[in-house]
Amino acid sequence: MSTPSTKIDLPVISMTGDAKVTQAAQSLGKLLAETPEYQAFLQALKDINHDLDVQKLSAKIREHDTALQWGRGNVLEHQGEMKTLQAQMESIPLVQTYHTAEQIFVRLCQEIDRVVSENAGVEFASHARKSGCGCGG
Amino acid sequence: MNPELLESARALGAALNQAKAVQSYLQAKTEAEANTESASLEAHMLEVYQALIARQQNGEQLTQPEVQEFYTLRNQAQSHPLIKARDAALSQVKGVFAEAGTEITNQLGVDFTALALAALEE
Numbered sequence: 001m002s003t004p005s006t007k008i009d010l011p012v013i014s015m016t017g018d019a020k021v022t023q024a025a026q027s028l029g030k031l032l033a034e035t036p037e038y039q040a041f042l043q044a045l046k047d048i049n050h051d052l053d054v055q056k057l058s059a060k061i062r063e064h065d066t067a068l069q070w071g072r073g074n075v076l077e078h079q080g081e082m083k084t085l086q087a088q089m090e091s092i093p094l095v096q097t098y099h100t101a102e103q104i105f106v107r108l109c110q111e112i113d114r115v116v117s118e119n120a121g122v123e124f125a126s127h128a129r130k131s132g133c134g135c136g137g
Numbered sequence: 138m139n140p141e142l143l144e145s146a147r148a149l150g151a152a153l154n155q156a157k158a159v160q161s162y163l164q165a166k167t168e169a170e171a172n173t174e175s176a177s178l179e180a181h182m183l184e185v186y187q188a189l190i191a192r193q194q195n196g197e198q199l200t201q202p203e204v205q206e207f208y209t210l211r212n213q214a215q216s217h218p219l220i221k222a223r224d225a226a227l228s229q230v231k232g233v234f235a236e237a238g239t240e241i242t243n244q245l246g247v248d249f250t251a252l253a254l255a256a257l258e259e
Contacts, residue, residue: 023152029244031142108138116147124150125249128235
């Protein structure tokens with residue numbers, strides 16, 4: 001009588017296509033988060049969020065925006081004030097730094113999208129965008 | 138772009154390409170393009186659409202029958218079996234792509250798809 005084999009034949013489990021996609025997307029996201037472009041963008045975002053001048057100007061802009069939405073006061077006056085406040089905001093060096101960092105990071109994201117799309121055979125970002133209109137587009 | 142990031146972007150593209158939904162879509166797209174009936178129906182719909190848009194952009198007021206005629210043409214194209222199959226396959230692709238986009242976004246904390254589609258300031 002032969003000794004029963006203790007070896008168990010396990011099925012070969014291959015990763016499904018979508019699991020590979022998930023893993024590849026996670027890896028790409030992690031690497032992208034480590035880039036100097038992303039780190040600079042994140043830092044610039046934190047800087048403007050913690051800046052008191054930016055906070056004050058943002059609050060004032062929101063006040064005028066809310067007044068416009070509720071139909072309070074003079075529309076043209078509110079719009080004029082918002083334009084002035086927005087210009088003041090844009091003149092703050094930290095905000096300018098943020099815009100520059102954002103543009104650099106956007107360029108990197110677009111370059112990544114181009115490479116992903118080329119290899120996928122289908123445009124990536126435009127088809128990954130979640131439609132908010134409920135039109136199925 | 139650093140080589141590791143480039144390779145990772147290529148790997149995601151390749152994984153997406155191999156996904157069942159993408160392969161089905163590419164097959165359905167090829168079939169719709171290769172079929173004379175569906176291809177000419179879609180080309181005609183696009184031609185009519187572009188002509189109507191151009192007239193509208195020139196300030197011309199389109200008549201209701203013209204618009205209705207376009208909708209009829211669009212419905213005709215969208216109900217063609219090959220075009221319908223391709224569009225259905227594309228919907229599946231969008232689901233897979235949206236999930237991949239979300240995975241990247243989750244790692245970043247900012248919307249990757251929105252950034253990739255953002256128009257750069259002049």
